[in-house]
Amino acid sequence: MAALLSVNAVSKRFGGIVALDDVTLTVQEGEIYGLIGPNGAGKTTLFNCMTGLYGVSRGEIMLDGKPIHNRKPHLIVEQGFARTFQNIRLFANMTALENVLVGRHVRTRAGVFGAVLRDADTRAEEAASRERARALLDFVGLANKGRTLAGHLAYGEQRRLEIARALATEPRLLALDEPVAGMNPAERRQMAELFLRLRAQGVTLLLIEHDVKLVMGLCDRVAVLDYGRKIAEGTPGAVRSDPAVIAAYLGTEAAA
Amino acid sequence: MLEFLRRPRTRAQARAAIILLAVLLAVLPFLVEAGLSRSWVRVLDFALLYVILALGLNIVVGYAGLLDLGFVAFYALGAYLYAWLASPHFGLHLPFWAILPLGATLAGVFGVLLGAPTLRLRGDYLAIVTLGFGEIIRIFMNNLNAPVNITNGPQGINLIDPVTIAGISFGKTQQLFGITFSSAHFYYYLFLAFTLVTVFIAYRLQDSRIGRAWAAIREDEVAAAAMGINTRNIKLLAFAMGAVFGGVAGGLFAAFQGFISPESFTLWESILILCMIVLGGMGHIPGVILGAVLLTVLPEALRYLGDWQRAAVGEVVVDPGDLRMLLFGVALVLMMIYRPEGLIPSRQRKREFHAEDGVAAQEQASLYDSRA
Amino acid sequence: MEIFVQQLINGLVLGSIYALVALGYTMVYGILELINFAHGEVTMMGAMVALTVIGLLLGLNPELPGLLVVLAGVLIAVPACMLLAFAIEKVAYRPLRRAPRLAPLITAIGVSIVLQNAAMLIWGRQYISFPQILPQMSFTVLGAHVTSLQIFIVLLCMTMMAGLWWLVQKTRLGRAMRATAQSKEVAMLMGVDIDRVISATFVIGAALAAIAGVLVSAYYGLAHYYMGFMLGLKAFSAAVLGGIGNIAGAMLGGLLLGIIEALGAGYIGDFTGGFLGSHYQDVFAFFVLILVLVFRPSGLLGERVASRA
Incomplete structure (x- = not known):
């Protein structure tokens, strides 16, 4: 080690x-x-x-x-190196899935042009991100909560969502x-x-x-x-x- | 009808709605001219211009949560650049399509330059500093006529070239396919095209990696940074994107008016655009469009108040033009107190402004923390 | 050298007026963390009300002693502005005390627009001149020209500031204000009536603003519905320069800004080889504001205020 x-x-x-x-x-x-x-x-x-x-x-x-x-x-x-916070700091007004997708930011590349043109690379990257984010939600036990706003999740779920979001940064x-x-x-x-x-x-x-x-x-x-x-x-x-x-x-x- | 557009039941219904909307937009200036007057077609043009401006500012304020009160500076830059490159002022007459990308780039660069020193600031300070930048630019426009005449001072720049596409000058009334198009008609279609592109870009940006990063910064900047977002660059990107729309709108405005002066670019213009966003629903595209159209059309409609006064008491007691800003002010206050999420809010904003469950859950969480 | 002394004196006069207005911004910010955008407009209202009273009195009898007439104007303008500020706080800011930060700021802008346009409807778009009824004497100091009005303005501002200092440091209300600025919750638990303290803060700030409004219109000989906007922004810049939330800071910031502006306007032509002239006077306040916020957001005397998400 x-x-x-x-x-x-x-x-x-x-x-x-x-x-x-x-x-x-x-x-x-x-x-x-x-x-x-x-x-x-x-x-x-x-x-x-x-x-x-x-x-x-x-x-x-x-x-x-x-x-x-x-x-x-x-x-x-x-x-x-990723982290979570003692006093949960989720993006409360974004959905659980969006929260995890924010975690993907650092591992993805699409910029303004990709966002506007939605070229093949961007679409592939976005699809992979979403797939990965769903897998992570599943991993922490929030598979069916993807569309729920983070602020609406129960306390324990918020803790787990924060972990999923951090894991999304690989x-x-x-x-x-x-x-x-x-x-x-x-x-x-x-x-x-x-x-x-x-x-x-x-x-x-x-x-x-x-x-x-x-x-x-x-x-x-x-x-x-x-x-x-x-x-x-x-x-x-x-x-x-x-x-x-x-x-x-x-x-x-x-x-x- | 808006409800119907927003929630089409079937694919066919959605298609029908889009076709209906397209036809309506295509014939709108003629309907308006026939039903009201030609001057209302110009109002329509301005409404489209403000939709572009409001959607641009919405990227900064609505998406990224940065309250920018100096937005008009970029509008001014775009307008002045167009005037410099396409008027007798410097004797240059570059074509519209050549200037527009220049204006967009210049505004974008200035967006970054003005944004850079303000990034560390908290929301309300940011507002005042951007306001300061806007005023500085206006003061320079007003005074840079001597010793070298760059802006022609308070008189502004005149005789700006109209847009010319395929040999058709948009500046004068012409017959095409047996239909009479006035200058206002030509610009309507030009502005409509730009508006549609703007709406498209605004939607695409919102629902993207960049759009999510903006939302994350708006929600919690520290958490966004801790999740790997380069908050400085992403905020600058918001400033730059907003500025680009401002610059393009400025170029369109200069060509459309044929005349610009510092008077068109005061702080109140920035505030007017902000009002549009706030009124319609911050961060929500249909809301922002509605806000821009309402706040362009309503003041024009207010002119009828003058006629009513004349009919009622024989003279115009209160100039309706003077009432305009007063009513905007009242509307801003009332909106913030009674409906801060705007007329057509996005689901997020509605919750954000009415602190409820989400915040309660957060407070609960911190309660647990202090106990643990 | 004469130019320097002259501009220094002009700057001192303007600066003491800025300081008076800046106090209103800083006190409200200290307690509510709100930029009371409408404060400049309250200043303008003070000038307008006083000028109206002065005009009425002179209309009744043009022979009335000038000082007395102006004093009467001030005596009406001050309570009028206090009442106005009380109403603004109650109607526009109080309902939003728990709202997200941007909401009260937008409301404040709204109030500012309302006041400005109301003034325009009431008093019109034209400049209103301040009648030449105050006794005018002038002196020469180190080759510079000083008027009795300038001396009076500086002395009055200093007295007002000393009075405010006493109020905040020595009285029960002052203690309650300082406690509320530290922590609203704790102050409330200690039995301070927060709503009253906040109202009092607005009202005191408005009284100072009303006086500043009269002074500035007497100094320039003019009043205008638009005058509060620039004055307010400059005073706010002064408050930030001194360290917002800090009363001594507002005083220092006001004086400094006035001097920077006057010297800047006096010398900008020399510095730029005549390219930029004294019409750029208004730019200095903004440059100062931006430089302070970028390099020392806490201001000269203040605590840290920069980014906390």
């Missing part, structure tokens, strides 16, 4: 506040990697730095050996920000099963999650952030028994 994503000594400051402090971690190709930590530990900030929504103050982030820190989000997507690495937040146990099991199917398809997963049970059961390796610093990294078993983790994370949340 090779390192797909490596975060080297990344720091992120907002004014005087240090949100990330010298964070280093590596995600191997083909694994499910969990990122846990108490609220405000900097998990989403790290996601935003990785996916280009924030620049980094120091350090570097490499995807497959190529630097992606301080690059535009769309270039990072193009390199095969990512090698998919970052999911609290994908099972607010779901009931049955829905969580379905999602976990979806993640395993994704890995079987060769997608590496990076997961921010609060559900410790889900993370421990699913992830190959886990990193723990606290106050912007990585305090532990390793297999779920090893991290679970790490005293620093128990103090910082399990100590606060599990005891609460």
Whole structure:
């Protein structure tokens, strides 16, 4: 296994506040990697730095050996790194199918002339996009929801649609920000099963999650952030028994 | 009839509707001339011109969600370019077909130039900055008559060549196939052709990879970027596309009028075009067409208010021309308060303006987030 | 050197008027994040109402002391504009407080059109001249020409701004306004009557605008139904230059813009070798606006306002 994503000594400051402090971690190709930590530990900030929504103050982030820190989000997507959002950010007034088709944007080429003239290439590309988008909706279990407006979908369906939209960009690495937040146990099991199917398809997963049970059961390796610093990294078993983790994370949340 | 056009039950019905519409459009100027007067044919021409302009601005405002209040600048550029290249002002008399692509390109380039610095701005700031650009261009048109006379200042440029196609000058009344065509008739068919092309392009763009990217940016710019859309380029593309339509319409306008001056390109013209879009239904092509036609024809119809006043009290108390803008203002306010989605809304916009289930679901989602 | 001092003085006078109008934009924006496009028109209405009153009084008795007549005009114009702004907010903006961003902006443009055209119907298309009834004295400072009116304008504007500063910083209403600007929800929870605060903001801004309207028409000796448009845009540019939402910023931005404009108009001919002349004065405000928004969208004193999707 090779390192797909490596975060080297990344720091992120907002004014005087240090949100990330010298964070280093590596995600191997083909694994499910969990990122846990108490609220405000900097998990989403790290996601935003990785996916280009924030620049980094120091350090570097490499995807497959190529630097992606301080690059535009769309270039990072193009390199095969897609994400979802903690507070679902779908295009609410577009249909589910259209949402997924937007994800195809980066893998398709048709421009204004193609759009207006609808030449053979454009038609073929559009047909392939639609086919792929339908397949993805099917894959996440929304096969019959293609014509529904994204904003009208149930909460759990919206989470899954966001994953389908991200998958449409053909990512090698998919970052999911609290994908099972607010779901009931049955829905969580379905999602976990979806993640395993994704890995079987060769997608590496990076997961921010609060559900410790889900993370421990699913992830190959886990990193723990606290106050912007990585305090532990390793297999779920090893991290679970790490005293620093128990103090910082399990100590606060599990005891609460 | 519109309902019938929108929801044809069978293929045959759809075909019949299209044929009916085509025949109607083909004979419309003659019907209007016979039923009203020749000056109404000119109103019809202007209605078509505004349909082109409104559909152009609709790409920027309706599709991509960028409120552009300086749209008239591109209209002006197209008009002035035509005037420079086809009038005694510089002694150039290039043919219509040669100038039009130049005007479209020039306007498109300016669309990108004016769009580029504004892309980082949020919606309302964008509106003011584009308005500023529009005003700057107008101030230059007004003043670039000295020391080198480029625009001829407030007097404007006169004696602009009419369009000539196949040796027929559109500038004068002529007999063709035993039918009398006035200048207004010729331009009607020319503008109709351009309008149909514009409508076609607008539909094709909307339902395409680019159109979806615009919609995504309108809905949530950050999410669009995170899904791999180069938001800067796609927004610039919207500006450029809108500007191209503005530039073409400007060229048509200059040829049709034979005279242009900065007066035709004030901020109010931009706002008028925006009103058309808002009134009809932002982002929705049939709505925008309806809005453009209504707002061109209604002010003309308002002229009858003068006659009524004369009949009622013996004199014109309020000049109906002065009432025009006042009523537009009232209409804008009322529309935004009572029917922000426009007269014929697209299904998306209706929901977008009446924040309901979709937003509620989003709020619910963020509720879950803060709890988790 | 004389030209420089002269233009500096002219700029200071214009700038203090811009600042007065800019305050109205900035206060409303600070609380509602709304560009109150109609604010320029409120300024124009102030000038028009005051001139009408002045004309009526002089019609009754041309011998009345000029200062008193103008004061009477102002005393009528200020409450009239306050009432107008109160009505605008209630009718046109309040129903849209929860609507998407573009909706209230479009409404504001609509209100602006309505006011402008209503003024045209009431007062006509022609320029209305401001009667020469104010005492006129002039002085020479460093070779430049200064009139008593100019000094009066600057002093009055400074006094008004100081008064507003006191109101916002020291009074209960001011505290409520600042709280509402921070967070409407929290202010509401703390027992602030948001609707009243918003109304008050509009009304205070309108009072300043009315005075600015009278001053500007006295300064140029003219009023016109169209005058509010350019004045409003420039004042808005001034507010953005200073940092929109920031009261001190509006004052600074107004003064700076006035000076930039005056110096720009004075020297543009020299810079461009005579190619561009002083008719381009109006362009400067827009260039300043665009440059500020592109390079420092937060303005000189403001917080960050640029893109948040």
